[in-house]
Amino acid sequence: xxxxxxxxxxxxxxxxxxxxxxxxxxxxxxxxxxxxxxxxxxxxxxxxxxxxxxxxxxxxxxxxxxxxxxxxxxxxxxxxxxxxxxxxxxxxxxxxxxxxxxxxxxxxxxxxxxxxxxxxxxxxxxxxxxxxxxxxxxxxxxxxxxxxxxxxxxxxxxxxxxxxxxxxxxxxxxxxxxxxxxxxxxxxxxxxxxxxxxxxxxxxxxxxxxxxxxxxxxxxxxxxxxxxxxxxxxxxxxxxxxxxxxxxxxxxxxxxxxxxxxxxxxxxxxxxxxxxxxxxxxxxxxxxxxxxxxxxxxxxxxxxxxxxxxxxxxxxxxxxxxxxxxxxxxxxxxxxxxxxxxxxxxxxxxxxxxxxxxxxxxxxxxxxxxxxxxxxxxxxxxxxxxxxxxxxxxxxxxxxxxxxxxxxxxxxxxxxxxxxxxxxxxxxxxxxxxxxxxxxxxxxxxxxxxxxxxxxxxxxxxxxxxxxxxxxxxxxxxxxxxxxxxxxxxxxxxxxxxxxxxxxxx
Amino acid sequence: xxxxxxxxxxxxxxxxxxxxxxxxxxxxxxxxxxxxxxxxxxxxxxxxxxxxxxxxxxxxxxxxxxxxxxxxxxxxxxxxxxxxxxxxxxxxxxxxxxxxxxxxxxxxxxxxxxxxxxxxxxxxxxxxxxxxxxxxxxxxxxxxxxxxxxxxxxxxxxxxxxxxxxxxxxxxxxxxxxxxxxxxxxxxxxxxxxxxxxxxxxxxxxxxxxxxxxxxxxxxxxxxxxxxxxxxxxxxxxxxxxxxxxxxxxxxxxxxxxxxxxxxxxxxxxxxxxxxxxxxxxxxxxxxxxxxxxxxxxxxxxxxxx
Numbered sequence: 001x002x003x004x005x006x007x008x009x010x011x012x013x014x015x016x017x018x019x020x021x022x023x024x025x026x027x028x029x030x031x032x033x034x035x036x037x038x039x040x041x042x043x044x045x046x047x048x049x050x051x052x053x054x055x056x057x058x059x060x061x062x063x064x065x066x067x068x069x070x071x072x073x074x075x076x077x078x079x080x081x082x083x084x085x086x087x088x089x090x091x092x093x094x095x096x097x098x099x100x101x102x103x104x105x106x107x108x109x110x111x112x113x114x115x116x117x118x119x120x121x122x123x124x125x126x127x128x129x130x131x132x133x134x135x136x137x138x139x140x141x142x143x144x145x146x147x148x149x150x151x152x153x154x155x156x157x158x159x160x161x162x163x164x165x166x167x168x169x170x171x172x173x174x175x176x177x178x179x180x181x182x183x184x185x186x187x188x189x190x191x192x193x194x195x196x197x198x199x200x201x202x203x204x205x206x207x208x209x210x211x212x213x214x215x216x217x218x219x220x221x222x223x224x225x226x227x228x229x230x231x232x233x234x235x236x237x238x239x240x241x242x243x244x245x246x247x248x249x250x251x252x253x254x255x256x257x258x259x260x261x262x263x264x265x266x267x268x269x270x271x272x273x274x275x276x277x278x279x280x281x282x283x284x285x286x287x288x289x290x291x292x293x294x295x296x297x298x299x300x301x302x303x304x305x306x307x308x309x310x311x312x313x314x315x316x317x318x319x320x321x322x323x324x325x326x327x328x329x330x331x332x333x334x335x336x337x338x339x340x341x342x343x344x345x346x347x348x349x350x351x352x353x354x355x356x357x358x359x360x361x362x363x364x365x366x367x368x369x370x371x372x373x374x375x376x377x378x379x380x381x382x383x384x385x386x387x388x389x390x391x392x393x394x395x396x397x398x399x400x401x402x403x404x405x406x407x408x409x410x411x412x413x414x415x416x417x418x419x420x421x422x423x424x425x426x427x428x429x430x431x432x433x434x435x436x437x438x439x440x441x442x443x444x445x446x447x448x449x450x451x452x453x454x455x456x457x458x459x460x461x462x463x464x465x466x467x468x469x470x471x472x473x474x475x476x477x478x479x480x481x482x483x484x485x486x487x488x489x490x491x492x493x494x495x496x497x498x499x500x501x502x503x504x505x506x
Numbered sequence: 507x508x509x510x511x512x513x514x515x516x517x518x519x520x521x522x523x524x525x526x527x528x529x530x531x532x533x534x535x536x537x538x539x540x541x542x543x544x545x546x547x548x549x550x551x552x553x554x555x556x557x558x559x560x561x562x563x564x565x566x567x568x569x570x571x572x573x574x575x576x577x578x579x580x581x582x583x584x585x586x587x588x589x590x591x592x593x594x595x596x597x598x599x600x601x602x603x604x605x606x607x608x609x610x611x612x613x614x615x616x617x618x619x620x621x622x623x624x625x626x627x628x629x630x631x632x633x634x635x636x637x638x639x640x641x642x643x644x645x646x647x648x649x650x651x652x653x654x655x656x657x658x659x660x661x662x663x664x665x666x667x668x669x670x671x672x673x674x675x676x677x678x679x680x681x682x683x684x685x686x687x688x689x690x691x692x693x694x695x696x697x698x699x700x701x702x703x704x705x706x707x708x709x710x711x712x713x714x715x716x717x718x719x720x721x722x723x724x725x726x727x728x729x730x731x732x733x734x735x736x737x738x739x740x741x742x743x744x745x746x747x748x749x750x751x752x753x754x755x756x757x758x759x760x761x762x763x764x765x766x767x768x769x770x771x772x773x774x775x776x777x778x779x780x781x782x783x784x785x786x787x788x789x790x791x792x793x794x795x796x797x798x799x800x801x802x803x804x805x806x807x808x809x810x811x812x
Contacts, residue, residue, distance in 0.1 A: 055690075093682050104689055
């Protein structure tokens with residue numbers, strides 16, 4: 001290489017009490033290069049990019065930009081040096097407008113009116129339509145991401161860091177995002193791209209660095225490496241693909257007939273006339289962009305939100321008017337998406353959390369008295385069977401990492417021998433090997449005659465485990481189709497296309 | 507009963523005076539809450555301001571120095587709250603209540619030798635000819651400088667929050683401290699400054715009671731104005747203009763019930779005395795029926811954990 005690399009990291013180390021997040025990490029990024037950063041949860045990707053963005057100070061090692069020393073003390077300095085970052089959990093302010101949000105992320109923000117004009121221009125240039133005066137709380141996930149990207153683009157970055165940008169987008173929206181990123185790359189902007197989705201990385205990135213337990217374990221060229229090889233480098237062992245035996249589905253367990261329900265929250269999506277059946281031993285996959293009725297559907301099935309008479313039947317019984325406890329007694333179990341606060345009570349121990357949903361089906365209550373020893377045994381069984389990494393059942397749910405808590409909340413329902421299990425985003429934020437274990441557990445459950453409904457935004461996951469696939473769009477459920485043989489385009493259309501983004505690329 | 511004993515001009519001028527302590531205290535708390543902090547210690551900071559201002563004015567003979575001392579005293583007490591909630595991450599509700607109890611007790615100690623003393627008077631601003639305009643003159647142009655300062659601060663805070671970058675950052679911190687931190691804003695520093703501003707305002711409000719409205723020193727003389735200020739911020743939906751309206755309403759009814767008592771209206775005094783509280787809250791509840799948006803991070807402690 002004749003010119004110095006845009007960014008060079010050498011020997012970066014960062015330790016937190018009890019864990020070394022980054023250990024002697026080195027990598028280089030050339031101008032215009034799209035560089036992937038791969039690794040499981042906890043491999044140290046986030047810590048690494050936070051050091052580049054000035055949010056975390058390294059304990060050791062050097063960073064160089066254009067051959068000169070680079071050690072941002074705060075994000076402001078990093079931004080001034082040309083580093084932009086699009087956050088995984090969006091760093092946006094719901095109550096403020098798009099323009100105000102963007103102004104907050106800029107050093108010398110112009111007057112709001114001039115800024116609005118700039119936002120319009122940049123958003124048209126890069127095919128990311130966005131109205132500057134809208135309130136961010138009303139935007140969809142895809143639109144919110146556009147706010148973040150445009151905020152970075154307005155500062156003319158030389159390096160754009162993207163942390164899991166596609167987890168909330170439809171395939172069409174991903175395609176549009178990739179067009180934008182390729183255009184940026186062609187203009188000389190380097191991109192550091194973090195994602196769990198290996199096919200995307202093969203499609204987009206020029207090179208990749210793989211982290212495991214804080215150390216660099218390899219570099220590769222994604223377009224020449226198979227997704228499976230990359231996954232195995234990340235995990236450090238051979239991956240098991242979930243296995244299933246083909247089996248004819250049994251009797252109808254759960255039948256929805258014209259299910260309609262208002263959304264409990266003001267920003268939610270009402271369910272509209274959903275009709276679908278789930279049979280014993282079948283996995284029904286439900287896709288769709290977040291905010292199209294997923295949470296409401298889960299609430300209607302769990303009994304948190306009661307529906308009208310005759311809308312939900314379990315075997316021969318009308319359960320639409322039964323609450324969650326009564327439905328659990330019958331064997332309809334659910335695991336919602338939000339781990340902390342919905343699926344689990346953050347400050348209660350794992351034993352207490354096991355008690356919360358397992359009380360009825362595991363007989364943990366006798367005559368109104370709680371049987372704590374039995375609850376503890378149940379929690380320990382979940383921890384053991386689902387490989388939950390925690391010192392013990394007396395730890396608070398909050399203390400677990402996202403992936404481990406997810407294993408716990410899914411395991412808690414699976415072990416209660418459900419007749420029907422509904423899960424929302426079962427592997428969200430979970431690393432490859434843990435995700436494979438959760439999917440295998442769901443398939444095993446179906447094998448034993450449970451009807452499983454998997455609501456997810458991860459299409460690869462749905463294609464891997466579903467027998468039939470349907471998509472939620474604006475609160476309506478599409479006609480379920482056999483999952484085998486569905487193409488990405490067909491799925492995209494079922495999900496409602498790119499939400500008005502086609503226009504921009506005419 | 508003789509309603510004609512009520513002079514409408516003096517009545518209006520009087521309610522502007524009655525509303526001013528409330529305007530200061532509530533405006534300071536509005537800024538604090540916009541930054542995402544709930545400080546229930548307004549009453550305590552007011553009474554500390556009241557005695558600091560009173561004592562300084564008596565000792566130096568200058569009411570203006572007294573007001574300056576009141577602002578410093580209120581801000582100093584609020585620093586204690588800032589330390590507890592921003593550095594040691596103590597619970598904001600408990601810390602605020604403790605601040606009020608501490609302020610009431612400490613002010614009583616400081617004020618022991620000032621009971622019964624008369625403070626120096628703060629002169630009216632000389633508006634020259636304006637003062638001689640009939641009706642408007644006595645109502646609008648016959649007050650002290652601090653009253654006008656209170657009104658000016660409402661305008662200033664409104665403009666600051668709406669039009670300036672500093673105001674935008676303040677609102678952003680109150681909306682989501684995590685996102686603000688991720689963008690590199692110093693959440694703790696910004697909140698501490700807001701808390702100090704709130705303390706200084708509460709101190710000014712307290713001193714306005716002890717130096718101008720009453721004017722004398724008695725223990726616990728703020729008599730719940732701090733609590734009304736807290737309620738006012740919420741019912742005004744965190745909007746400065748609505749806050750001003752609520753404060754005038756409260757001041758007006760307070761003044762009216764005093765006048766009615768003076769005129770010997772045949773309503774028990776207790777009902778009259780409680781009327782300003784009830785009517786102000788009722789009106790503001792009706793006003794705040796629209797989508798009132800509290801700062802999303804209000805009352806939540808922030809710790810930069812990464």
